[in-house]
Amino acid sequence: MQTIRGFRDILPEQISLWQKVEKEAILLFEDFGFKEIRIPILEKTQLFARSIGEVTDIVEKEMYTFKDRNGEKLTLRPEATASIVRSYIQHKMYAVDPVRKFYMIGPMFRRERPQKGRYRQFYQIDAEIFGVESAYVDSQLIFLLNELFKRLGLTGLSAHINSLGCPECRPSFQKALLDFIESKKDRLCENCLRRMDKNPLRILDCKVEDCRKALANAPATLDHLCKECSDHFDTVKTTLEKQGLDFSVDKSLVRGLDYYTRTAWEIQTTSLGAQSAVAGGGRYDGLVKELGGPQTPAIGFAIGFDRLVEVMEQIDKTPGDSPLDLFIVSLGDVAMEKAYHWSCELNQADIRTEMDFRGKSMKALMKRADKLNAQHVLIAGENELMENAVILRNMNTKEQVSLALKTLVPELIKILKK
Ligand code: AMP
Secondary structure (H helix, E strand, O other): OOOOOOOOOOOHHHHHHHHHHHHHHHHHHHHOOOEEOOOOOEEEHHHHHHHHOOOOHHHHHHOOEEEOOOOOEEEEOOOOHHHHHHHHHHOOHHHHOOOEEEEEEEEEEOOOOOEOOEOOEEEEEEEEEEOOOOHHHHHHHHHHHHHHHHHOOOOOEEEEEEEOOOOOOHHHHHHHHHHHHHHHHHHOOHHHHHHHHHOHHHHHHOOOHHHHHHOOOOOOHHHHOOHHHHHHHHHHHHHHHHOOOOEEEOOOOOOOOOOOEEEEEEEEEOOOOOOOEEEEEEEOOOHHHHOOOOOOOEEEEEEEHHHHHHHHHHHOOOOOOOOEEEEEEEOOHHHHHHHHHHHHHHHHOOOOEEEOOOOOOHHHHHHHHHHOOEEEEEEEOHHHHHOOEEEEEEOOOOOEEEEEHHHHHHHHHHHHOO
């Protein structure tokens, strides 16, 4: 049996970087006042169709959708924002305090063509802020991302930002875009032509090389911003500049989802080939209302966890297992029983301790201690036990001490906790 195409195991040998990222991210989120939210993996299909947009790549061709036994259409979540918005509305969180900050970490599912950095089950680290219209939170989220990447030792990442405008400025942009597309019609693929009537903005997501060339000079939302959107974007840029953050304005950045308004951004890397986006985010001031809640401005981002780890692997190739504090070598049944109790008590005291229950020889057990990178080995053989003592060997200095059985566990805790 093998995993399904585009799905993969993250093995224990690979996990240390995942844990490192998760630890740093949670620490930072908590510092910035975010609280964790956990949302279901399965939702009604309608939630994603209405929020991401019926005429988008994700909804049209990438979702894992199936009919439940009662005929209801369900979908494995392709992203987190829609579910978090649903939760915000469902629990009327706005009634208690409209300003809410959430983060979540977990798997997402999209049936894309698998390649390096692109999987059908992938993981995202997601953050969302509800109830704040100020451009400062746009800058703050980009700052937070930058800080996280800095703490993880990542360099060579670049922030690309754009403004997608609001319902006020959309019509003028859409008109300009449609006029432009009309003039390039004969060079566009069937999918683009179909989208012309339904959702012209999504033509800009087309990956077909000929379409990309034809659309190279397409009108940009940035040139059609209303006064409020333009001021908003200026504040984001000025704030980032004052904080000394590097970014570039990218007029062609449109993201692939319908709900975005105003600021949108991507953090890109040059080290992953085609899959250059490590994180993406944006404002979605209309989505809470669209899904049935009160008008609530909101903004968020998602980090591609798999890609982030892949970038880190290029820097830190041998993260290595963290060492074991103690390995207990027990020889004979009596020693094994004692060792069992000692090891449980030491584990209870947060000392990383292991032993072996297979009745192996001294030589085999010492080999295993080495393999597990044990810093200390406790040797409990029949001779030692007869003398009511055991030997503790420091594997780095090779020093040995004899420890009395009577006070063994507290003594070990004292030595190993240092
Ligand atoms: P999105 O939800 O499309 O804005 O994506 C946010 C981030 O998730 C992207 O910048 C990628 O880093 C990551 N991502 C999206 N799709 C995939 C995928 N199929 N495999 C791995 N990472 C992905």
